[in-house]
Amino acid sequence: MNLQNLPSSLLQELFEFLRFPSVSANPSYAEQTRACARWLCNKFKSLGLESNLWETTGYPVVVARNSPDPSKPTVLIYGHYDVQPPEPLDAWHNPPFEPVLRDDRVYARGASDNKGQLFAHIAGLELLLRNSNALPTNILFLIEGEEEIGSCSLPAFLNQHQRQLACDVVIVSDSGMVAHGFPTLAYSLRGITALECFVKGPSHDLHSGVYGGAVHNPIAAAARLIASLHHPDGRVAIQGFYDRVRPLEAWERGAVKNLPIVEDDIRIQTGAPSLFGEPGFNAIERIGSRPTAEVNGIGGGYQGPGTKTVIPSEAFFKLTFRLVPDQDADEILTLAEEHLRAHCPPGVVLTIQRGHSGNWFFSNPNAPYATAAREALREVFGQEVALLREGGSIPILSEIQKIFGVECLLLALASPDCNAHAPNENFPLENLQRGITLHQTLLRRIASVFPTLRGSQPSPSAEQRARSTC
Numbered sequence: 266m267n268l269q270n271l272p273s274s275l276l277q278e279l280f281e282f283l284r285f286p287s288v289s290a291n292p293s294y295a296e297q298t299r300a301c302a303r304w305l306c307n308k309f310k311s312l313g314l315e316s317n318l319w320e321t322t323g324y325p326v327v328v329a330r331n332s333p334d335p336s337k338p339t340v341l342i343y344g345h346y347d348v349q350p351p352e353p354l355d356a357w358h359n360p361p362f363e364p365v366l367r368d369d370r371v372y373a374r375g376a377s378d379n380k381g382q383l384f385a386h387i388a389g390l391e392l393l394l395r396n397s398n399a400l401p402t403n404i405l406f407l408i409e410g411e412e413e414i415g416s417c418s419l420p421a422f423l424n425q426h427q428r429q430l431a432c433d434v435v436i437v438s439d440s441g442m443v444a445h446g447f448p449t450l451a452y453s454l455r456g457i458t459a460l461e462c463f464v465k466g467p468s469h470d471l472h473s474g475v476y477g478g479a480v481h482n483p484i485a486a487a488a489r490l491i492a493s494l495h496h497p498d499g500r501v502a503i504q505g506f507y508d509r510v511r512p513l514e515a516w517e518r519g520a521v522k523n524l525p526i527v528e529d530d531i532r533i534q535t536g537a538p539s540l541f542g543e544p545g546f547n548a549i550e551r552i553g554s555r556p557t558a559e560v561n562g563i564g565g566g567y568q569g570p571g572t573k574t575v576i577p578s579e580a581f582f583k584l585t586f587r588l589v590p591d592q593d594a595d596e597i598l599t600l601a602e603e604h605l606r607a608h609c610p611p612g613v614v615l616t617i618q619r620g621h622s623g624n625w626f627f628s629n630p631n632a633p634y635a636t637a638a639r640e641a642l643r644e645v646f647g648q649e650v651a652l653l654r655e656g657g658s659i660p661i662l663s664e665i666q667k668i669f670g671v672e673c674l675l676l677a678l679a680s681p682d683c684n685a686h687a688p689n690e691n692f693p694l695e696n697l698q699r700g701i702t703l704h705q706t707l708l709r710r711i712a713s714v715f716p717t718l719r720g721s722q723p724s725p726s727a728e729q730r731a732r733s734t735c
């Protein structure tokens with residue numbers, strides 16, 4: 266790849282974007298987060314797009330679009346301008362909001378998640394506009410500032426502005442490629458739901474000599490409850506947990522076999538002595554397509570050095586469940602609560618608090634626009650496209666899919682070693698350049714599919730729908 270093709274002004278602009286500490290989780294960065302949204306809005310204006318900051322109950326959403334042509338499909342590109350907190354600061358080789366170019370990678374917080382990946386689309390559009398009079402499709406950017414804190418304001422915003430945001434297909438580049446240089450279409454993501462459990466025993470901490478043997482130890486009770494969640498072979502033991510799980514189809518198992526990674530790569534990445542999990546599936550299948558019950562934290566009793574002979578009065582543990590199609594988060598929480606209450610040993614009181622939930626996402630990788638996107642990826646990367654079910658969650662995607670009722674395509678531009686959410690986050694220039702080319706190829710491919718689709722369906726384009734309903 267010839268990196269000389271990348272205009273230096275583009276890189277300088279990416280650096281400007283990365284210099285905003287747009288950390289949505291930390292209110293002390295609120296002003297800089299809003300300044301980042303204004304910068305982005307102005308960037309779109311400089312490209313000749315109609316660009317606005319739309320206020321929400323939280324951080325504003327940037328919406329930018331070209332002057333739409335009703336005969337063309339509308340491509341909505343979703344992304345986010347907020348970033349994860351940069352801590353721990355001393356683990357960074359450069360200050361996280363002072364981007365540097367090192368070994369053909371840009372290092373900064375947000376370099377890959379999501380500013381770099383998003384910027385590839387913006388730069389792709391800029392070059393397309395510079396070199397041609399008309400875009401192959403209509404383009405609509407929807408960039409939020411709360412993705413890293415759960416996209417709290419976005420569902421209401423999307424419902425409220427559904428007509429103005431009507432589109433034919435949604436593109437998201439906010440995920441990781443399966444291996445460096447391997448184009449990846451993630452067609453499924455897991456959902457998530459959470460529980461916090463409190464186990465209360467005696468009214469106060471007790472001397473284990475004076476009272477030991479007379480009361481139930483809350484930590485032992487909590488351990489018993491946690492252990493009850495799984496069979497020894499790794500299967501989740503909650504009754505009904507797997508009832509709605511959509512089985513893997515033969516082509517999906519074939520796609521896993523064709524991935525440029527094997528089970529042992531997972532073992533090496535994790536550093537675990539050996540892999541472990543539900544029998545009947547390999548580790549890659551378990552990560553993408555099987556649900557889990559995880560203990561994320563446990564506490565209670567004495568944590569200091571040496572011995573303290575105490576029976577603690579209480580213990581707690583935190584659980585999350587990764588969910589897959591067609592599980593329902595509320596139903597899983599109910600089943601888990603029933604299981605825990607049924608297994609709670611005597612002598613303690615169990616209190617359960619429900620946490621946040623986010624839906625799983627699934628899209629057909631053989632649907633028309635997904636097929637066009639796979640062809641675009643293959644053309645740009647010169648490699649067969651990896652079809653991946655990802656283990657992580659982007660709950661807003663299923664919301665977007667539900668609200669707009671169109672194909673949502675997750676086209677990853679980050680490599681596994683981009684350190685998203687971690688110190689020394691980075692984005693290879695090669696990925697930036699490929700992303701720029703992909704944007705242009707993608708719009709052309711989508712435009713070429715659209716007439717066929719419109720011919721087969723009597724429905725008008727999103728643009729015509731928007732006009733007739735506004």
Ligand SMILES: [Zn+2]
Pocket residue numbers: 345378379412439
């Ligand atoms: Zn992201």
